[in-house]
Amino acid sequence: MRIKTTREKRIFYIKGILRWTLYYVLIFFSFIIMTSGTWTKPILLIPIAMCIAAENNRYGAVVTAAICGFLIDTACGRLFGYNAVLLTIFSILISLLFELYLKHKFVNYILLTSAVSYIQCRLDYRFYYQIWGYEGVEKIFTSVLLKAWVYTVISAVFIYLIFKLINRFLMPRTHLTIEEAITKIQTK
Numbered sequence: 001m002r003i004k005t006t007r008e009k010r011i012f013y014i015k016g017i018l019r020w021t022l023y024y025v026l027i028f029f030s031f032i033i034m035t036s037g038t039w040t041k042p043i044l045l046i047p048i049a050m051c052i053a054a055e056n057n058r059y060g061a062v063v064t065a066a067i068c069g070f071l072i073d074t075a076c077g078r079l080f081g082y083n084a085v086l087l088t089i090f091s092i093l094i095s096l097l098f099e100l101y102l103k104h105k106f107v108n109y110i111l112l113t114s115a116v117s118y119i120q121c122r123l124d125y126r127f128y129y130q131i132w133g134y135e136g137v138e139k140i141f142t143s144v145l146l147k148a149w150v151y152t153v154i155s156a157v158f159i160y161l162i163f164k165l166i167n168r169f170l171m172p173r174t175h176l177t178i179e180e181a182i183t184k185i186q187t188k
Contacts, residue, residue, distance in 0.1 A: 012172050019170035020060070023052060026162065027068060034075040040144055042151035045072050046087070046120060047159040050113045053091040054098045055167055065091030078128070086123065090116045106160060113156045114149075121149045 030044035045068040053061035069084030076083075094112055102108045125141045 015170045015172060019166060022166050022170070023048075023064065026159075027064070027071070031071045031075060034072075040147045040151065042155040043072060043076075043117065043120070043148060044152070044155055044159065045069075046117045046152055047113050047156035048163075049087050049091055050094055050116055050156075051109065051159055051163040053094040054104065054109055054112075055163065055171070056095075058092065058095045058099075061091045061095045062088055076124075078124070082127075083120065086120055090119075109160055110153070110156060114153045117149055117152045117156075121145045 027045065027048055030048055033044060034041060049061075049065040049068040052064045056064075065087040066084045069082075069087035070080065072078070072083040072087070073080050094116070097112070098104060098108070125145050129137045129140050
C-alpha cells in the first residue's frame, strides 16, 4: 500500500468519471433494448443495478438503482416510481450485504440477482394481474413473467462479465492516507 500522490488523485477522478460514464451508457443501451420489439425480453436494468450495488458505494448505488427503476417503470408501463422504490430498497440491502458479509464472488451475485428479479417478478404479477381476479391470470405468470425472469438471470451472467471488465481497469485501488501510514509505521 502506498500514499496517494496528486497525480494519482487526478487519475483516480478521471477513472471514476469514465467508469460511471460507462455504467450509464450501459444503462441507456439496456433501456433501448428493453423498449424495442414486442417479444418477451429480459429486464436488463435489474442485474445492472445489482452489479453496481455490489461493487460501488451505497450512495451511488441507490441513485443508480432509482434511475434504473424509473426506466423500468417507463419501459414496462408501470406506475411511475414502483420499481424505483423496489430497486432502491434492494440496492441498499445488496450493498450492505456485500460490504459486511459477502465476498465479491460470481455465485453470490447471481443468487442475489435471481432472488431480486424473482421478487420483482412476483410482486409485479401480484399487483398488476392477480389482484384483479381475472380468470386464467396464472398463465401470464408462467408464460410471460417467468420467461422474462429466466432471461434476466441468464443475461445477468453477461452483465456481470462486462462490469467485471470495467471494474478491473477503472476501479480505484486502495491506498493509505497519511494518518494510516503514520499509525502503521508507529505500530511496527
